[in-house]
Amino acid sequence: MKIISSYSIKGGVGKTALAVNLAFAFREAGHRTLLIDLDPQGAASFYFRVGSAEKFKMRDARSMAEGLRRNIRESDFPGLDIIPSNLGYRHFDILLDGMAKSRKQFRKVLEEFRPDYDVIILDCPPNITLLSENVFRASDAILVPVVPTVLSRRTFEQLTCFFKDEELPCKALRPFFSMVQKRNKMHREIMGELPESYPGFLTTVIPFSADVEKMGLHRMPLLAYSHACEAARAYRALCDEIFSTLNPQP
Template sequence: MKILASYSIKGGVGKTATSVNLAHLAATHGYRTLLFDLDPQGASSFYFRVRPSEKCKTKFFFSKEKKLQKNIKASDFPYLDILPAKLSFRNFDIMLNYMKKSTTRLHKTLLTLKKEYDLILIDCPPSISLLSENVFNAADKILIPLIPTTLSERTLQQLTTFFSTHGYRNKKLIPFFSMVQSQKKLHKDAMTRLRKQYPHLLETSIPFSADIEKMGVHREPVTAFAKDTTGAQAFMALWEEVESKLACTKKKRALSI
């Protein structure tokens, strides 16, 4: 099982669109996938029309492993399950603060699902907190959507510095350009500059696209309702790049003969 996070300190950069579409593509490619909506806004859950269970008690998340299973819900797509967000997820930081080994709790909890899933995708809230550190510890790779602007450039720098100073491996970070408007000179210049500065930036860029925005109307991944559009095609290319970096394996459903 591999764990992939979609994370950024900054909000509104395309984390949820990335999580939702990559989770859908992974499932379509036969990986048993769980999308963990860790963002209290619950946008990922909304896109899949999944509501959290009313009985779901957030306080059990990091202490009682079986409770986690009960909150998982099937999406409308084969091989894709959702762990929907609740507004009470906003209290995770406070809860973790009172726990021992407070930066590795999430990893330990997710490992209990390794027989069930080939891939867990975490849609993270925008912040840098104790919960974020849990994500840094749990994830095999961390996708960083990056709008080619000065502010995004600054947050990426902040993140890499945080990683270096706190002993996390920078290799985990996979930045890629998101919400790119290629007609803007500012974006073009920033992209050229950043590619020089961060050679491991993914080749694929996700364009700023009306189709991706329409996900809110359709309440489905763009890769499901408009797979021939530029936006969907870009996510497909992104998935291919991410898949090769993750080296994720599918469970052998086909038993050997």
């Protein structure tokens, strides 16, 4: 089982679109996939037409796993399940804080799902909290959408500094360019420079696309309603790239 998180401190960079479409692409490739919407805004849940999760008590890792399990909802696409968002998830931090090894507990929770799923995708809230630290330590890959703008570059640099300072697994950090406009000169320049400083950059690029923005109208992943558009192809390519990165051929 591989755990992949979609993370960004900055909002509006295509983080949820990534989580939703990547989950669909993994399911399309035959992997049993679970998408956990950890972002209290619940956009990923909205895209799958799934209501909020029910509240549950969280005393320890086991009861947390049990509560999450009870909230699993099958999406309209067989092979892809969702644990929808709940405002109660903001209490994760308090709960985790009270536990021993409070920075590694979430991995233990997710391990409970190993028999049922091949891939877990986490749509994370855009902040740095104890839950975020747990997600970082639990993930096999932390995908960070970077829009090739000055501000996004600065945010990404802040994140890498934080990883180094806190001795988090920098190798798991896998940035990629998101919402790219090829005709934009600044985009092209930043895309030329940034990967030189950060060799972990994935090669797949997600283009800016009006089709992606229509996800809110369709309330389903882009790959489900616009199978062959450029952005859909890019998400599928990203899925392949991540899969081969996590399962290197001998």
